[in-house]
Amino acid sequence: MTTATTNPQTTLVHSYLFLRRAIGVIGLALPFVLILGKQLVQGGDLAGSLSDYYYTDLRDVLVGAMCAAGVFLLAYYGHDRIDNIASSVAGLGAIGLALFPTTPDHDVTAWDRTSGVLHLTFAAVFFLMLAYFCLHLFPHDGEQPAGTGVVYRVCGVAILVCLVLIALSSALRLLPEWHPALWLESVAVWAFGVAWLVKGGTLRPKSVP
Template sequence: MTAFVRSYLFLRRAIGVLGILLPIVVIVGKELLEGGGLLGSLSGYYYSDLRNVFVGTLCAIGVFLIAYRGYGRVDDIAANIAAVAGIGVALFPTQPVSPTPTEHAIGIAHLVFAAIFFLTLAFFCLFLFTKDDGAPTKRKRSRNVVYRVCGIVMLACLVLIVVNGLFFSAATAALHPTLWLESLAVFAFGFAWLTKGQTLLGDQPEPQVQSQPSLA
């Protein structure tokens, strides 16, 4: 395996690890440091003692996505869009409980960035990660199943968040559905990128062909 390939596997794995750790660290960390119960959304942890972790992790994911180069121009454009959107989610926080007009406008920008971020990541899973050379290995076919499931999970979470926010937010507030759906979407994102980095379902190295001993 060349250094070039290793560097891109590292980027994919790093993005995946950060995605999986983000919900765990901010939710558990906030309870340990502050207590007070769960917040209404993952983005709400911007207003907790874990703000720097939340912002720093999203910015780190954004930087890794900017550095990421895929197999073609579409991959690069999608990575850059996701990077800008992820950093936008971090720098334009969700609106607080009693927002000023400015905070309300920033909150709308946050929602737009978040939607673009997850939609682009779902696009990666459903259309870019599933590409192959026409003769995929068994492991590659298995990885494609993982990518498609993760992409569908992210899209389903987005739809459910919107539906809940429009019609059921008051009735379901105590259950924190947005928090869990956002966390599930982020887990799916991280799981897909870990798989792309071949931490999961990696291709097996080709067996070395041993030469026959000489008869001489």
């Protein structure tokens, strides 16, 4: 009777793939969980943005998901020093935007304003670094099959376009009754999730069966 042995490198790679897929699932699921969960648990109107769900009964879901994403990104090991720095910056951005909530709609204090500025700063850093991963790191690291580079670039462009449209809609106060920031943020997070899910299925080192 032959006993199967587990190659430590195989186990490590499979764990790494699982983490990539897990972060992708978080990205895809988070908008659905926040929007639908709040309607089921609390009811009422939609929040103005994903960040505004901090002030609903889904606060712990938002904070927990972003902290989980941040920890993964801090632990992510890229292909060179710049990639490692980018993933660390993205991880700090994710944790920072979770720990410093956006400015509430009413009863605003001086600390609320400070926290809101920090939240926007961390959010911008987080999403810009995610766009960097999609546009620079993933398409050029040599791991993915032919064709997936297009997926990464589309996701990266989608993130950048959403950031620009969020800034414009906020500055010009366009269609506030349609909650543009909420839907644009959701699209950006979905793009992030898709990129990481695809990446989670492409790492196939030759040394690993």
